[in-house]
Amino acid sequence: VTKDIDELIEMLDQRTCWKFNIRDLQVNLNGGSSGEFMVLFARPETGKTAFHVSLTCGPDGFIDQGAKVLLIANEEKQELIQLRAACCMAQLGRDDLKKNIDSFRPVWNNKIPNYTIFYEDSISPADVEAYVKQYKPDILIIDQIDKLNCYNSSLARMDQKLGEIYQKIRTIGIKHDCFVIGVCQASADAEDKTRLTYAMMGESKTSKAAEADIILGIGKSPLEENSPDQENMTRYLTVSKNK
DSSP states (O other): OOOOHHHHHHHHHTSOEEOOSSHHHHHHHOOEETTOEEEEEEOTTSSHHHHHHHHHHSTTSTTTTTOOEEEEESSSOHHHHHHHHHHHHHTOOHHHHHHTHHHHHHHHHHHGGGEEEEEOSSOOHHHHHHHHHHHOOSEEEEETGGGSOOOOTTOOSHHHHHHHHHHHHHHHHHHTTOEEEEEEEBOGGGTTOSOOOGGGBTTOTTHHHHHOSEEEEEEEOOOOTTOTTSOOOOEEEEEEEEO
16 A cells, blocks of 8 residues: 555545535445445335435436446346336326326437346345446445345355345446445344444344445334324435444
8 A cells, every 4th residue: 555645545535435415424435436345234124225326327326427336136026117217207107107108218218228127036245246247336225235245155144144244246347446235134133223323233143244434324203193094105215324
Protein backbone atom coordinates (compact mmCIF):
# COMPACT_ATOMS: atom_id res chain seq x y z
CA VAL A 1 0.00 0.00 0.00
CA THR A 2 1.31 3.41 -0.93
CA LYS A 3 2.72 5.58 1.87
CA ASP A 4 2.19 8.79 -0.11
CA ILE A 5 -0.57 10.70 1.73
CA ASP A 6 -1.46 12.79 -1.34
CA GLU A 7 -1.83 9.65 -3.43
CA LEU A 8 -4.05 8.05 -0.77
CA ILE A 9 -6.36 11.07 -0.67
CA GLU A 10 -6.52 11.18 -4.48
CA MET A 11 -7.40 7.47 -4.61
CA LEU A 12 -10.26 7.98 -2.15
CA ASP A 13 -11.50 11.06 -4.00
CA GLN A 14 -11.60 9.11 -7.27
CA ARG A 15 -13.93 6.43 -5.87
CA THR A 16 -17.37 6.53 -7.45
CA CYS A 17 -20.10 7.12 -4.87
CA TRP A 18 -23.64 6.19 -5.91
CA LYS A 19 -26.32 8.21 -4.15
CA PHE A 20 -29.47 6.81 -2.56
CA ASN A 21 -32.65 8.39 -3.93
CA ILE A 22 -34.21 8.49 -0.45
CA ARG A 23 -33.22 11.81 1.12
CA ASP A 24 -32.78 10.76 4.76
CA LEU A 25 -30.94 7.58 3.77
CA GLN A 26 -28.54 9.60 1.63
CA VAL A 27 -27.98 12.10 4.45
CA ASN A 28 -27.11 9.32 6.90
CA LEU A 29 -25.04 7.11 4.59
CA ASN A 30 -23.67 9.56 2.00
CA GLY A 31 -24.18 6.96 -0.74
CA GLY A 32 -22.52 3.65 -1.51
CA SER A 33 -19.01 3.63 -2.92
CA SER A 34 -17.26 1.21 -5.22
CA GLY A 35 -15.69 -1.57 -3.18
CA GLU A 36 -18.24 -1.30 -0.37
CA PHE A 37 -20.65 -4.05 0.70
CA MET A 38 -24.14 -3.27 1.97
CA VAL A 39 -26.48 -5.86 3.49
CA LEU A 40 -30.22 -5.21 3.19
CA PHE A 41 -32.49 -7.39 5.32
CA ALA A 42 -36.13 -7.69 6.39
CA ARG A 43 -38.85 -10.20 7.20
CA PRO A 44 -40.66 -11.94 4.30
CA GLU A 45 -43.20 -9.85 2.39
CA THR A 46 -41.82 -6.58 3.71
CA GLY A 47 -40.57 -5.18 0.41
CA LYS A 48 -36.89 -6.10 0.05
CA THR A 49 -37.04 -6.61 -3.71
CA ALA A 50 -39.28 -3.59 -4.25
CA PHE A 51 -36.81 -1.53 -2.22
CA HIS A 52 -33.69 -2.32 -4.25
CA VAL A 53 -35.66 -2.00 -7.51
CA SER A 54 -36.73 1.47 -6.35
CA LEU A 55 -33.15 2.44 -5.47
CA THR A 56 -32.08 1.27 -8.92
CA CYS A 57 -34.92 2.28 -11.25
CA GLY A 58 -36.78 5.04 -9.42
CA PRO A 59 -36.31 8.77 -10.09
CA ASP A 60 -32.69 9.80 -9.40
CA GLY A 61 -31.88 6.12 -8.79
CA PHE A 62 -28.69 4.32 -9.72
CA ILE A 63 -29.60 4.04 -13.41
CA ASP A 64 -30.49 7.74 -13.65
CA GLN A 65 -27.02 8.43 -12.22
CA GLY A 66 -25.44 6.44 -15.06
CA ALA A 67 -24.63 3.26 -13.13
CA LYS A 68 -24.51 -0.13 -14.81
CA VAL A 69 -26.42 -2.51 -12.52
CA LEU A 70 -26.29 -6.32 -12.42
CA LEU A 71 -28.97 -8.11 -10.38
CA ILE A 72 -28.59 -11.81 -9.63
CA ALA A 73 -31.91 -13.15 -8.37
CA ASN A 74 -32.62 -16.61 -7.00
CA GLU A 75 -36.04 -16.12 -5.45
CA GLU A 76 -38.48 -14.02 -7.50
CA LYS A 77 -38.70 -14.67 -11.26
CA GLN A 78 -36.74 -12.20 -13.35
CA GLU A 79 -39.74 -11.30 -15.52
CA LEU A 80 -41.65 -10.10 -12.45
CA ILE A 81 -38.68 -8.06 -11.28
CA GLN A 82 -38.28 -6.59 -14.76
CA LEU A 83 -41.93 -5.54 -14.77
CA ARG A 84 -41.45 -3.91 -11.36
CA ALA A 85 -38.50 -2.05 -12.85
CA ALA A 86 -40.67 -0.79 -15.72
CA CYS A 87 -43.41 0.42 -13.35
CA CYS A 88 -40.77 2.12 -11.22
CA MET A 89 -39.18 3.89 -14.19
CA ALA A 90 -42.58 5.02 -15.45
CA GLN A 91 -43.89 5.82 -11.96
CA LEU A 92 -47.09 4.03 -12.98
CA GLY A 93 -49.00 0.97 -11.83
CA ARG A 94 -49.21 -2.04 -14.14
CA ASP A 95 -52.61 -1.14 -15.66
CA ASP A 96 -51.63 2.47 -16.33
CA LEU A 97 -48.32 1.32 -17.78
CA LYS A 98 -50.18 -0.83 -20.32
CA LYS A 99 -52.30 2.17 -21.32
CA ASN A 100 -49.21 4.37 -21.79
CA ILE A 101 -46.83 1.78 -23.21
CA ASP A 102 -46.11 3.63 -26.48
CA SER A 103 -45.02 6.84 -24.74
CA PHE A 104 -42.98 4.86 -22.19
CA ARG A 105 -41.14 2.66 -24.70
CA PRO A 106 -38.42 5.26 -25.59
CA VAL A 107 -37.68 5.73 -21.87
CA TRP A 108 -37.45 1.97 -21.39
CA ASN A 109 -35.20 1.47 -24.42
CA ASN A 110 -32.90 4.21 -23.16
CA LYS A 111 -32.55 2.98 -19.58
CA ILE A 112 -32.87 -0.81 -19.67
CA PRO A 113 -29.47 -1.53 -21.31
CA ASN A 114 -27.88 -0.54 -17.98
CA TYR A 115 -30.00 -3.01 -15.97
CA THR A 116 -29.24 -6.72 -16.36
CA ILE A 117 -31.05 -9.43 -14.41
CA PHE A 118 -30.14 -13.10 -14.14
CA TYR A 119 -32.25 -15.71 -12.38
CA GLU A 120 -30.10 -18.52 -10.96
CA ASP A 121 -31.50 -20.90 -8.33
CA SER A 122 -28.14 -22.61 -7.72
CA ILE A 123 -25.09 -20.39 -7.82
CA SER A 124 -21.83 -19.95 -5.91
CA PRO A 125 -19.67 -16.87 -5.23
CA ALA A 126 -17.33 -18.09 -7.98
CA ASP A 127 -20.26 -18.05 -10.43
CA VAL A 128 -21.15 -14.54 -9.27
CA GLU A 129 -17.61 -13.39 -9.97
CA ALA A 130 -17.80 -14.87 -13.48
CA TYR A 131 -20.88 -12.74 -14.18
CA VAL A 132 -19.12 -9.67 -12.77
CA LYS A 133 -16.10 -10.26 -14.99
CA GLN A 134 -18.37 -10.59 -18.01
CA TYR A 135 -20.69 -7.62 -17.42
CA LYS A 136 -18.42 -5.30 -15.40
CA PRO A 137 -21.21 -3.67 -13.35
CA ASP A 138 -20.84 -0.56 -11.25
CA ILE A 139 -23.38 -2.02 -8.80
CA LEU A 140 -23.98 -5.69 -8.03
CA ILE A 141 -27.18 -6.77 -6.26
CA ILE A 142 -27.73 -10.35 -5.02
CA ASP A 143 -31.28 -11.27 -4.00
CA GLN A 144 -30.94 -13.43 -1.93
CA ILE A 145 -27.33 -13.73 -0.89
CA ASP A 146 -27.91 -16.40 1.80
CA LYS A 147 -29.02 -18.85 -0.91
CA LEU A 148 -25.60 -18.88 -2.56
CA ASN A 149 -23.79 -22.21 -2.36
CA CYS A 150 -20.85 -22.68 -0.01
CA TYR A 151 -18.74 -25.71 -0.95
CA ASN A 152 -16.37 -25.59 2.03
CA SER A 153 -17.10 -28.91 3.75
CA SER A 154 -14.94 -28.02 6.75
CA LEU A 155 -17.53 -25.49 7.94
CA ALA A 156 -20.19 -27.22 10.00
CA ARG A 157 -22.34 -24.35 11.27
CA MET A 158 -24.63 -22.32 9.01
CA ASP A 159 -23.36 -18.99 10.36
CA GLN A 160 -19.80 -20.02 9.43
CA LYS A 161 -20.87 -20.94 5.89
CA LEU A 162 -22.75 -17.66 5.48
CA GLY A 163 -19.76 -15.76 6.87
CA GLU A 164 -17.55 -17.29 4.19
CA ILE A 165 -20.08 -16.47 1.46
CA TYR A 166 -20.27 -12.84 2.63
CA GLN A 167 -16.49 -12.57 2.82
CA LYS A 168 -16.11 -13.83 -0.76
CA ILE A 169 -18.83 -11.52 -2.09
CA ARG A 170 -17.24 -8.55 -0.32
CA THR A 171 -13.90 -9.46 -1.90
CA ILE A 172 -15.55 -9.50 -5.34
CA GLY A 173 -16.74 -5.93 -4.79
CA ILE A 174 -13.28 -4.76 -3.76
CA LYS A 175 -11.48 -6.67 -6.51
CA HIS A 176 -13.80 -5.53 -9.31
CA ASP A 177 -14.46 -2.03 -8.00
CA CYS A 178 -18.24 -2.24 -7.65
CA PHE A 179 -20.75 -1.40 -4.94
CA VAL A 180 -22.37 -4.64 -3.70
CA ILE A 181 -25.83 -5.00 -2.14
CA GLY A 182 -26.67 -8.38 -0.61
CA VAL A 183 -30.31 -9.03 0.30
CA CYS A 184 -31.26 -11.50 3.04
CA GLN A 185 -34.00 -12.43 5.51
CA ALA A 186 -34.43 -11.20 9.06
CA SER A 187 -34.95 -13.71 11.86
CA ALA A 188 -38.25 -14.21 13.69
CA ASP A 189 -37.01 -11.71 16.30
CA ALA A 190 -37.75 -8.96 13.77
CA GLU A 191 -41.42 -9.85 13.25
CA ASP A 192 -43.65 -6.77 13.68
CA LYS A 193 -40.66 -4.63 14.66
CA THR A 194 -39.94 -1.17 13.26
CA ARG A 195 -36.25 -1.07 14.31
CA LEU A 196 -34.19 -3.92 12.88
CA THR A 197 -30.55 -4.18 14.00
CA TYR A 198 -28.00 -6.59 12.57
CA ALA A 199 -28.50 -8.95 15.52
CA MET A 200 -31.86 -9.76 13.88
CA MET A 201 -30.38 -11.06 10.63
CA GLY A 202 -31.25 -14.70 9.99
CA GLU A 203 -28.59 -17.30 10.92
CA SER A 204 -26.29 -14.41 11.76
CA LYS A 205 -24.39 -14.47 15.06
CA THR A 206 -21.48 -12.16 14.11
CA SER A 207 -20.21 -13.83 10.92
CA LYS A 208 -22.43 -11.91 8.50
CA ALA A 209 -22.31 -8.55 10.26
CA ALA A 210 -18.52 -8.59 10.43
CA GLU A 211 -18.17 -8.59 6.63
CA ALA A 212 -20.53 -5.70 5.83
CA ASP A 213 -19.68 -2.02 5.51
CA ILE A 214 -23.34 -0.98 5.72
CA ILE A 215 -26.25 -2.88 7.25
CA LEU A 216 -29.77 -1.65 6.56
CA GLY A 217 -32.91 -3.20 8.09
CA ILE A 218 -36.46 -2.64 6.80
CA GLY A 219 -39.09 -2.87 9.54
CA LYS A 220 -42.85 -2.55 9.68
CA SER A 221 -45.55 -2.12 12.31
CA PRO A 222 -47.81 -4.98 13.43
CA LEU A 223 -51.35 -5.20 12.10
CA GLU A 224 -53.83 -2.90 13.76
CA GLU A 225 -56.05 -4.68 16.27
CA ASN A 226 -59.18 -3.01 14.90
CA SER A 227 -58.33 -3.92 11.27
CA PRO A 228 -56.31 -7.17 11.28
CA ASP A 229 -56.81 -7.69 7.54
CA GLN A 230 -55.36 -4.32 6.54
CA GLU A 231 -51.58 -4.02 6.53
CA ASN A 232 -49.86 -0.78 7.52
CA MET A 233 -47.82 0.03 4.40
CA THR A 234 -45.36 2.30 6.23
CA ARG A 235 -41.78 0.98 6.32
CA TYR A 236 -38.96 1.95 8.69
CA LEU A 237 -35.27 2.00 7.80
CA THR A 238 -32.60 1.32 10.44
CA VAL A 239 -28.89 1.69 9.74
CA SER A 240 -27.21 -0.47 12.39
CA LYS A 241 -23.72 -0.49 10.85
CA ASN A 242 -22.02 2.19 8.79
CA LYS A 243 -18.25 2.15 8.38
